[in-house]
Amino acid sequence: MIEVENLTKRYGEFTAVDNISFSIGKGEICGFLGPNGAGKTTTMRMLTGYMPPTDGKVSVAGFDISTYPLDVKRRTGYLPESTPLYTDMRVGEYLDFSASAKGLSRAAGRKKVAEVMDAVKISDRSRSLIGSLSKGLRQRVGIAQALVNDPEVLILDEPTIGLDPRQIIDIRSLIKDLGGRRTVILSSHILPEVQMICSRVVIINNGKLVADDTPDNLFSRFREGGTFRVKIEGPPELVMNGLLHLPNVEHVVSEGQGSYTITPLDSMVARKELVKLVAGNDDWCLTELTEGALSLEEVYLKLVTNEHLEETAL
């Protein structure tokens, strides 16, 4: 559905997007993950035809965006990051405007607007001024606007940013509902969000594509060697000493009250050894073993270090 080949965007000396290639199939929900300034928004702007790429090719639904921009735009719905709506308009009015600007006839527009307002559950807000709506409702109006031309491709830039937890859950389930029939690309810097919604994850850092995989594969890839926490009752010095001397353990941090954070070389081996160690000491007792939370920073760190290693190996 979406083919991206060697996409590059340079601003003078600065390269915002550096030679990215990927392709997304019909009906996939793909998450763009990356820290702020990684090039997610720039990539999305090039996919929607807002910005021409410096180099490379983008085609959506078989249409090359630089040759057939209108054909691409007709098949795309886009929600920019800050949800820039006209705050002086009423919700219904704004959606009618977006429908007619997208080329729908008055009658078809009416029908479609009623339909999308229903889909995003804002039918009762048709007469409200957009400026008076909460951020969550505005986000819904933004998504409704993107849906009004019945797009095959839906591109959402940070759709849950700045929302409260309740609204985030609503918007996530809405996006999930929208997928299936449509190809959806959404960007986020929240890892669990992407894991929850997306069938595919593309990670971008410093304008480069660093990973392109399913969320499960990605997580299992990084879970090995991940840190874990243990709580052991026993004489503190002896326990600490024992942990430090475990094979495969790289680093141990004591967090007081018998808690330790362990950074192993190989998580599974280290855990087995740990259990054996505790079992071997009668007055020790293992009361807790939890997986260290895999933070986004860790993933980036790992991805970036891996890349460096590959580069030095070459």
Add this chain to the structure above:
Amino acid sequence: MRGALAVFTRELRSWFYSPIAYSIVAIFLLVTGYFFYAGIAMYSVASLEMSRLSQFMGPQELSLDDQVIRPLFGDMGVILLMMAPLITMRLFAEEKKTGSIEMLFTWPLTDRQVLAGKYLAAVTVLFVMLAPTVSYFGFIAINSQAPWGQIGAGYLGLLLMGASFMALGVFVSTLTENQVVAGAITFGALLIFWVMAWAVGRDTGAFATVLQYLSILEHLDPFTKGVIDTKDLVYYLSFIFLFLFFALRSLESNRWRG
């Protein structure tokens, strides 16, 4: 077509939903109304004087045309020049600031449609500004003969000149995301196009003739006399097309630069 119409309608709506259009139109009418009143008052005093003088010096020429109608068109032109930047400065600058331009340019609309919609909306505001001023000439018609043909030509000239101001303004508005900057540059540019001819003085060299021809208010004068000259039509129309063309190029280049 439908796309341009949608942009046009939205633009007009936002003008008339907010106090912007009302305040601009009201101030324009207040100031031009004052000029009309002052012109008529002066004219009636002058005609009283004249009727006294003519007892001694024979009949004197005093024309409503030269004393009231033509100066009024000239005054309206100058006031329009000062107010035009207020109308055009927000057109693109505001949308660039709020980011809504990103929506507009990712919808299946061409740059041309967006520009046409916005420009025609600005010209429509110009119409709304000028329409009530016809009543001034209605007052004249009540008490005297109003030369409607000449007045019609005057309005044509005023509309063309106003549309030229709007074209320059919409171009400048594409250059920046700051409304005040857009307004200031438009005002400065229009002012230069106005005072250009002043530098010429009595000089009749080639350079002077060119400056004279380029000066924007010079071309209004024949219209107010009731003369529709191709030279002036060509001037205003090419002014409009040139700046709309620049605006289109600027929209395009904005996106290349990101």
